[in-house]
Amino acid sequence: MQIDIHSHIIPGVDDGSQDMKTSIALLRMAAENGTTDIIATPHVIDVSTTLTWDIIRRKVEELQKEADKNGIPIRIYPGAETELNWDLLELIRKDHSAFCLAGSRYCLMEMPSLMLPPNLEEMIYELQLMDIVPVLAHPERQMQLMEKPEKLLELLKRGCVAQSNGGSLTGVFGPKPHAKVHMLINNNMVAFMGSDAHNLRHRNTDLSGAREKIVLHWGEETATELFETRPKCILENKALPDALYLNRLPQTIVKPKQEKPKKKGIFAKLFG
Numbered sequence: 001m002q003i004d005i006h007s008h009i010i011p012g013v014d015d016g017s018q019d020m021k022t023s024i025a026l027l028r029m030a031a032e033n034g035t036t037d038i039i040a041t042p043h044v045i046d047v048s049t050t051l052t053w054d055i056i057r058r059k060v061e062e063l064q065k066e067a068d069k070n071g072i073p074i075r076i077y078p079g080a081e082t083e084l085n086w087d088l089l090e091l092i093r094k095d096h097s098a099f100c101l102a103g104s105r106y107c108l109m110e111m112p113s114l115m116l117p118p119n120l121e122e123m124i125y126e127l128q129l130m131d132i133v134p135v136l137a138h139p140e141r142q143m144q145l146m147e148k149p150e151k152l153l154e155l156l157k158r159g160c161v162a163q164s165n166g167g168s169l170t171g172v173f174g175p176k177p178h179a180k181v182h183m184l185i186n187n188n189m190v191a192f193m194g195s196d197a198h199n200l201r202h203r204n205t206d207l208s209g210a211r212e213k214i215v216l217h218w219g220e221e222t223a224t225e226l227f228e229t230r231p232k233c234i235l236e237n238k239a240l241p242d243a244l245y246l247n248r249l250p251q252t253i254v255k256p257k258q259e260k261p262k263k264k265g266i267f268a269k270l271f272g
């Protein structure tokens with residue numbers, strides 16, 4: 001079993017797949033590389049515009065029919081990658097499953113890559129009062145959180161959970177997110193891995209490379225937790241057992257040692 005909780009596979013609704021042919025190819029690629037379940041998470045930035053929760057659910061049904069017709073053994077669920085704002089909070093207040101992952105109590109949130117929203121904590125608190133679990137999408141790509149990962153740890157200790165991208169681990173986004181995702185997994189701060197697939201090129205639905213790397217560095221058990229056990233809690237709308245995440249968060253974050261620049265020898269000084 002392999003569950004991908006973050007993907008842009010619905011055709012023509014955001015900057016992900018642009019047509020049904022691409023969506024089907026992305027689903028086939030996912031299934032061929034071990035994914036059995038995938039949550040479609042189109043960007044929902046302004047909830048007052050066109051992409052409503054009803055439309056997302058309907059489009060997922062259509063996509064599932066096409067996948068079945070093409071003989072692709074994969075189960076697709078509705079979801080969204082939301083930009084946290086007060087309008088969205090109001091919609092969730094009215095309908096608790098709206099824009100949440102597979103209609104559960106988990107809501108995938110994207111934070112702007114440079115600046116965190118000024119009232120982030122307040123909005124997270126509001127969500128938690130509604131019994132919603134904020135899932136922070138790819139924190140390894142958020143500058144402020146990675147400059148000060150203690151801030152992320154504080155959010156996780158308060159009940160948020162983090163999802164990292166397979167591509168960050170395989171180097172698709174460059175060396176910085178790659179190093180950061182290593183640091184986060186080393187510190188048990190990542191709850192789920194996801195593809196965040198947008199296209200058939202480098203940001204695709206193949207999670208096999210990321211899974212292999214996790215098995216290699218952290219072992220089979222960690223891979224099973226990141227791709228199966230914990231995401232299954234989302235599909236079943238169950239709380240993540242503390243023993244599986246919260247209790248394993250570090251007291252202080254262990255960061256890789258900064259390499260000191262080597263002192264140059266006399267020959268290097270003269271001829272280097």
Ligand SMILES: [Fe+2]
Binds near residue numbers: 006007081137196
């Ligand atoms: Fe995304």
